[in-house]
Structures are given as C-alpha cells and as structure tokens.
Amino acid sequence: MAYSEMKRQPRAKVMLPAIRELIVIRALENRDKDRTLLSQELREEIENKFPKEIPPTEETLIKRISEARTKANDPRDDTWHLGIVDKYPISVSAIPYILQIQTLNPTSKISIRRSHWIDVLHTSVKDIALLSDISHYYTFYEKISELAQTAFNTTRFDALLVSQDKQKSLLKLFMEMQKDVEWDTRHRVFKHVTGSEMADIVESIVFRGNIAFGINPFKAEIKLGTKEELLSLCKSNKAIKDSDQIPATDFTLTLSRPILILDGMKPIFIDDISGLKR
Structure with missing residues (x-):
C-alpha cells in the first residue's frame, strides 16, 4: 500500500472519551446556542485539539449536543x-x-x-x-x-487525598484542568464578540504605586491602568470582597469575578460578554 493511501485512517467506531467529554462540556456551557452553530465551532475545536483524529460529522455533533442537554436534567x-x-x-x-x-x-x-x-x-x-x-x-x-x-476513573485524584499538602496539590490540579476548559471557552467567546485574538484572562491584580498589573494563568503580568481606574471598575462590578479592607500601600488583590483583557480596549468582566455563562 502506498504511503499516501495510509496517511488518513478511517474513523474508529468508538469516539475518543476526551472528545465525548469536550462535546458535553461545550453543550452545557452554551445551552442557548444554536446546535448547528455550536457543532461547527466544536468541529473546528476538535480538529485543533486532536489533529490526528478525524472529527465527528456535523450530524453526529448535533445529536451529541442534543443528548447532553436532554440528559443534563438529573x-x-x-x-x-x-x-x-x-x-x-x-x-x-x-x-x-x-x-x-x-x-x-x-x-x-x-x-x-x-x-x-x-x-x-x-x-x-x-x-x-x-x-x-x-x-x-x-x-x-x-x-x-x-x-x-x-x-x-478518579485514581489519580484519590492518590492525593492522603494528606493536606497533597490535597492542596489535588486542588491545584483540578484548577489547572478547569482553566484549560474555561480559558478556551472565554477566549473563543471573546474572539467571537470582538473579532480579536488578543484576549487574556486576569484573576488577580497587583498594585504597585499608582499602577495596576493583571496576573494571567501563566503568572505573566499585564499592565492594566491606574490604581484608581481598576479599583473603581472592580468595585462597581462587585469583583472585590471586603473592599473597605484595601490597604493604602502596594498589594495583590484576588478578584471574585475574573476579567478579560483585550489589547487596545478597556478590561471587561467575563460575564459581561454576551453568550458566556460561568
């Protein structure tokens, strides 16, 4: 058999578990989105995340989306x-x-x-x-x-339940897994709304002097603006807990509601973006 005939393998009858789980997550995150539109977005995402797999057909994706939404009422x-x-x-x-x-x-x-x-x-x-x-x-x-x-299968999670230090490691693992899902969702929605790829997520802010810097999931700093501007934005959107306890000197502030940053635009809270459900 020629090499060119071997490159594309026929689809396996059983869909990868990771692909099935991704379909469910997207179906539940976007309950109000049209199934055909969501299936097209999912197909593109599957092609990017699983380049060696032939993605499910649009018909199959629509069926899976419907099943996930129907069965979700448990x-x-x-x-x-x-x-x-x-x-x-x-x-x-x-x-x-x-x-x-x-x-x-x-x-x-x-x-x-x-x-x-x-x-x-x-x-x-x-x-x-x-x-x-x-x-x-x-x-x-x-x-x-x-x-x-x-x-x-919770085996890799269960192994980290034996002590409090390991439990903290387990929580970190869960958060990283969740960030992968949430980051991709927020990024895609932001791109859909703004037409831009340059989106970043900020869950905490460092204030140094009169300047505010956002910290993204990769621990990189992003200059956001002045301390006054960011505190005003966060307070008005109820993204600060115990705002009356804010110190006067340099400090780090953890947000109760993450914000998205788009290059050249003002920060925006993720649930202010049409179509995104936390």
Whole structure:
C-alpha cells in the first residue's frame, strides 16, 4: 500500500472519551446556542485539539449536543436539604460539613450529587475550604463523565487525598484542568464578540504605586491602568470582597469575578460578554 493511501485512517467506531467529554462540556456551557452553530465551532475545536483524529460529522455533533442537554436534567443536580435524606441517604457525620460549606457559599446551593461527594470525602479532607473546592470538582467531572458516557476513573485524584499538602496539590490540579476548559471557552467567546485574538484572562491584580498589573494563568503580568481606574471598575462590578479592607500601600488583590483583557480596549468582566455563562 502506498504511503499516501495510509496517511488518513478511517474513523474508529468508538469516539475518543476526551472528545465525548469536550462535546458535553461545550453543550452545557452554551445551552442557548444554536446546535448547528455550536457543532461547527466544536468541529473546528476538535480538529485543533486532536489533529490526528478525524472529527465527528456535523450530524453526529448535533445529536451529541442534543443528548447532553436532554440528559443534563438529573434529579441529583437538584438542591440538597435535610428533608430528602430518606430518599438520598448520607452519613450523619457528613451533615455538619455540608451545612458549613453551604454557609461558606450562601449564593450557590449544594446539589444532591455534591452532598454525596462531601459525604465520601469528609473523613479524608478535614479542612472545610478544601473540602468545599475538592467536592465541587469531583461533582463536576462525575457529571461530565456520565453525560459523555466515559469511565469516571478518579485514581489519580484519590492518590492525593492522603494528606493536606497533597490535597492542596489535588486542588491545584483540578484548577489547572478547569482553566484549560474555561480559558478556551472565554477566549473563543471573546474572539467571537470582538473579532480579536488578543484576549487574556486576569484573576488577580497587583498594585504597585499608582499602577495596576493583571496576573494571567501563566503568572505573566499585564499592565492594566491606574490604581484608581481598576479599583473603581472592580468595585462597581462587585469583583472585590471586603473592599473597605484595601490597604493604602502596594498589594495583590484576588478578584471574585475574573476579567478579560483585550489589547487596545478597556478590561471587561467575563460575564459581561454576551453568550458566556460561568
């Protein structure tokens, strides 16, 4: 067989798990987007991320998007409360942890699915803040795996539950995985809205003297403008917690809502961009 005949292999009958999961993530992130438009964007993204794979057809992608959106309505994603413990049993010892985590996040309700993971993890992860974050990621990846019909193998996560230091490493791993997903989504949406490739994301700001610098996920600094301008922007968009505690000297500020930076334009908060859901 000639080399030219061997270069393009026929599609395997089973789609790569990573591709199935990507389809589900995009389908849930963009619930209101037209399926045909989303399938075209997904096909391009799959071609870029999996260059050795022949991407699914548009028809297949539309079908997968519809399935993910339909199956997403799982009763386990309803809000947890004490009144349902008979139907969805959990350990009595886990209840105080669930209630404390709910107190930490009063605007975000804990799902039945997440209460299960808090129950599973609470004897290993004693720090409430860590337990809150780690249970969130276990919940997220379990749901994605279910909808994508891929094996939910947590082996590499579980190995990092043995100590608090390793649990912090696990949280960092989860955050990096999430940033890969979120960065790509935010970048694509920003490009769609502005027509520009030059987008960057900022989750914290360093103030030195009267100048503000944004810190992107790669720890690089981006000059944003004056201290007064950025503090005014952040306060007006409620992106600063305890704004009355801001020191007068140089300091680093962690944002409660990330912002996107476009070269030559003013900073914009990600949820101010049409079509993007956090």
